[in-house]
Amino acid sequence: MKIYNTLSRKIEEIKTLENGVVKIYTCGPTVYNYVHIGNLRTFIFEDFLEKTFKFLGYKVIRVMNITDVGHLTSDADEGEDKIEIGAQREGKNAWDIASFYTNAFIENMKELNCDIPKILPKATDHIKEMIDLIKKLEEKGYTYKTSDGIYYDTSKFKDYHKLMGESHIKGIKEGARIEFNKEKKNPTDFALWKFSPKDKKRQMEWDSPWGVGFPGWHIECSAMSMKYLGETLDIHCGGIDHIQVHHTNEIAQSEGATGKPFVNYWAHAEFLVLSQNEKMSKSTGNFITLKSLKDRGFSPLHYRYFCSQAHYRKQLEFSFEALESAKNGYNHLKNSIAELMEGANQNDIADCDKKSNYYIDFVEAISNDLNIPRTLAVVWEVIRDKKLKNIEKLSLIKKFDEVLSLDLLKKDEIIIPGDILELAKKRDEFKKTKDFKKADGIREILKQKGYIIEDTLKGPRIKKL
RNA sequence: GGCGCGGUAGCCAAGUGGUAAGGCCGCGGUCUGCAAAACCGCUAUACGUCGGUUCGAUUCCGACCCGCGCCUCCA
Numbered sequence: 001m002k003i004y005n006t007l008s009r010k011i012e013e014i015k016t017l018e019n020g021v022v023k024i025y026t027c028g029p030t031v032y033n034y035v036h037i038g039n040l041r042t043f044i045f046e047d048f049l050e051k052t053f054k055f056l057g058y059k060v061i062r063v064m065n066i067t068d069v070g071h072l073t074s075d076a077d078e079g080e081d082k083i084e085i086g087a088q089r090e091g092k093n094a095w096d097i098a099s100f101y102t103n104a105f106i107e108n109m110k111e112l113n114c115d116i117p118k119i120l121p122k123a124t125d126h127i128k129e130m131i132d133l134i135k136k137l138e139e140k141g142y143t144y145k146t147s148d149g150i151y152y153d154t155s156k157f158k159d160y161h162k163l164m165g166e167s168h169i170k171g172i173k174e175g176a177r178i179e180f181n182k183e184k185k186n187p188t189d190f191a192l193w194k195f196s197p198k199d200k201k202r203q204m205e206w207d208s209p210w211g212v213g214f215p216g217w218h219i220e221c222s223a224m225s226m227k228y229l230g231e232t233l234d235i236h237c238g239g240i241d242h243i244q245v246h247h248t249n250e251i252a253q254s255e256g257a258t259g260k261p262f263v264n265y266w267a268h269a270e271f272l273v274l275s276q277n278e279k280m281s282k283s284t285g286n287f288i289t290l291k292s293l294k295d296r297g298f299s300p301l302h303y304r305y306f307c308s309q310a311h312y313r314k315q316l317e318f319s320f321e322a323l324e325s326a327k328n329g330y331n332h333l334k335n336s337i338a339e340l341m342e343g344a345n346q347n348d349i350a351d352c353d354k355k356s357n358y359y360i361d362f363v364e365a366i367s368n369d370l371n372i373p374r375t376l377a378v379v380w381e382v383i384r385d386k387k388l389k390n391i392e393k394l395s396l397i398k399k400f401d402e403v404l405s406l407d408l409l410k411k412d413e414i415i416i417p418g419d420i421l422e423l424a425k426k427r428d429e430f431k432k433t434k435d436f437k438k439a440d441g442i443r444e445i446l447k448q449k450g451y452i453i454e455d456t457l458k459g460p461r462i463k464k465l
Numbered sequence: 466g467g468c469g470c471g472g473u474a475g476c477c478a479a480g481u482g483g484u485a486a487g488g489c490c491g492c493g494g495u496c497u498g499c500a501a502a503a504c505c506g507c508u509a510u511a512c513g514u515c516g517g518u519u520c521g522a523u524u525c526c527g528a529c530c531c532g533c534g535c536c537u538c539c540a
Contacts, residue, residue, distance in 0.1 A: 027540075029540085030538085030539080035540085036527070036540085037485070038539090038540055039539090039540045040540080041540070042540040043540080046540090055466060081538095082538075082539095126472090133497075137501095161523075164468085164469095177537095215540075237540095238540065239539080239540025240469095240470095240534080240535080240540075241534085241535065241539060241540065242539090242540075244468090244535065245536090245537090245538090246538095246539095253492070269540065270470080270534085270540095271533090271534065271535095271540070272540080273533065273534075305488095306477090309477065309478060309479090309487085309488070310470085310477080310478060310479085311478085311479075313470095314470080314471075315470070315471070315533065315534070316477090316478090316480090317477075317533090319476090319477090319495080321476070321477085321489095322477050322489090324489080325477060325488070325489035325490075326477080326488080326489080327489095328488085328489055328490085329477095329487090329488045330488095332488085332489090332502095332503090333488090335502060335503065336503070336504090337504095338502090338503090339502080339503050339504085371479075372481090373479050373480095373486085373487075373488095374480080374486070374487085374488065375477065376479090376486095376488075377479070377486050377487035377488085378486095378487090379487090380486095380487055380488075381486090381487080384504095416533060424534095431498085434498070436498055439498090439499095440498095440499075440500085443501095452501070452502095453500095453501080453538065454500090454501050454502050455500085455502090456502080456503095457496095461501095461502085463501090465503090
């Protein structure tokens, strides 16, 4: 298994710490609002990664955090964080907001056929671990206090910029904009613990050795990843935007505290970008959710298929036109497979032939920096192959779907209401008496009611529009 | 201003130092009472521009143009 490592800027063969086991930490959502389809692209990438390891025989231990506290809206803001703003917006308390959007997130993941990591720690459940970690950093001299919190002195950590590469350092210094916090010693210093504002009671705040307050924006990932995966882990994933700040700070915190390498491989997913208009941003409220896709007639798996068509390290341009073509492609694929399954018993689909060139191509593709688009081409090639038997094709596709998770062999069972069945029956009778005008009339009525009728060798088949 | 990424047929998008996957769209055919679905076939002389290295570059190097991202919370 090879993957691009942001740390080395090279595609590397993965060597896990423990043979046959891979420990993965994936940055999860901040639950103050719905996740958007850009977030979802990253989570789908991580799901492909996890399933690829499983496909290749690894045991995967994966952690995904739920950030339910602490992320400030910006450096300039005093004390306000997104969860509390969300609470104000919706007239609920902060805890309810976090819980509501956590559930919504999990629901989205399920709909997209993404496995929910078994270890899904919430930041608010790990305040103690964070405090302990900050204490360790304090002991080692990495911290200093300002009027509003405990900060990390990034000048004390040797390789602070290692994730970004040497060339970034210059840019950060020169490109640094307005410095919001004058008490910070270096522009890149960041808060480990923030004090609650003196005049205001926060909904979420905790006691600490430094005073009542709440954790900084980065400490939770260091604390929770090391708690569940150990001081060094194999792979850490996230969106590409996290490289410069969040992940860089995680390294500084974790390695500063332990003196050991924190992560061996960093894997980052590129952005989903909108072809026109502004960018999608959760904090500005300008974003598309899975629900809005569904409202426009797309299924979650249409979106998963859409994402599967592009490599995770390349920006993917989102447009409804492009999604429409993915939808057509996906439906076509499912229909083709449904035809292959006609007459075949699902139980007869045995293990696939691992010596098949298609199987070899598939493994080659997923193992080579997760080339999912290539695997889709393999699936199409299998379907179009003139020599393979249907059952052989299905066994390959079934195996491939362990990674793709597109429900390729799943029959869409839909419940047809009685009145629709009644109409279909009538149409069939008209057809038999060759009264095609009336038969077509009924077909038109059914269409208006949202159902399509297709005549097959085995009789009519009703589908939802 | 700094850093980074990309520009492949009408659209989305893989990939490669020796002339380029796949999907969508379009067209024709088989099937059908007609459709639909599926299948078969076809299609566009596709690799931003200009140089360089090379026997040979879309693939490597340089410059330029264009688009995008990050640099402030953000997948």
